[in-house]
Amino acid sequence: MTWTQMQPLLTQACVDTLYMVGWSTLVAALGGVPLGVLLVLTDRGGMLRNLAVNRVVGAVVNVGRSLPFVILLVALIPFTSAVVGTFIGPTAAVVPLAVGAVPFFARLVETAVREVDRGLVEAAQAMGGGTGTVVFKVLLPQALPSLVAGLTTTVIVLIGYSAMAGVVGAGGLGDLAHTYGYQRFETTLMLVTVAVLVALVTLVQLLGDAAVRLLGRRERTG
Known part of the structure; x- marks a missing residue:
């Protein structure tokens, strides 16, 4: 297979992968941050001490994290079909990717928030700050570098998950490698696909590390 033949396939596969990872990352952030903060509070x-709620939320997060993604992908087929009308394609893949990513990121958020200096929280409370003030003015801003690092890790995990989802018809780079590289013995295309995945992961890691360093410098100078 020539580069002219491979180029449109790779382009579409990259678009599909970025689509799946982008939307599932957004859902992971929107769902993982509140869950992680709730686990701490x-x-x-914590300011909202409630061990019953904490244990229930913790159990849900643990179950979500412990399920292998392939099993989760299959188990959620009925739910995925009900939500998006199909269980095949990039849009359908977003559902299990997001469901798998939310509890993963929630634990990273919990760890990041717990690292915030307790003295800052007590100072905010002493000045009359309520739960919302402490969360949005102290916990999240102070934990931001760690949150960005956790989100970077989550995106990298999602890239790997998206490749696995591609094997069962989700599209993307995983589907391209399986369909052409494995089933049609197009070794060159498979190697190029692997190289693109490695480059994508490396780029995400570099950007994430740069963002963490920048936020760390702002925090020290602020």
Whole structure:
């Protein structure tokens, strides 16, 4: 297969992969941040201490993290079909990708928020700050570098998950490697696909590291 033949296939596969990872990352951030913060607030010593809620949320997060993605992908087929009308294609893949990413990122958020200096929280409370003020003025801003690092890790994991989803018809680079590289023995295309995946992961890691360093410098100078 020549480059002229490979180029449109690779372009579409990259677009599909970025589409799946982009939307699932957005859902992971929107769902993971509140869950992670809730785990901290409802734990012992938290501002909203409620061990029952903490254990239920923690159990849900643990179950979500413990399921292998391939099993989750298959188990969610009925739910995916109900949500988007099909279980094949990039849009359908966003559902299991997001469901798998939310609990993963939630634990990273929890860890990041727990690292915030307790003295800053107590100072905000002493000045009359309520839960919302502490969360949005202290916890999240102070944990931002760690949150960005966690989100970078989540995106990289999602790229790998999207490749696995491609094997079962989700599209993207995984589907391209399986369809052409494995089934049609197009070794060159498979190697190029692997190289693109490696380059994509490397780029995400570099951008994430740069963002963390920038936020860290602003925090120190601020």
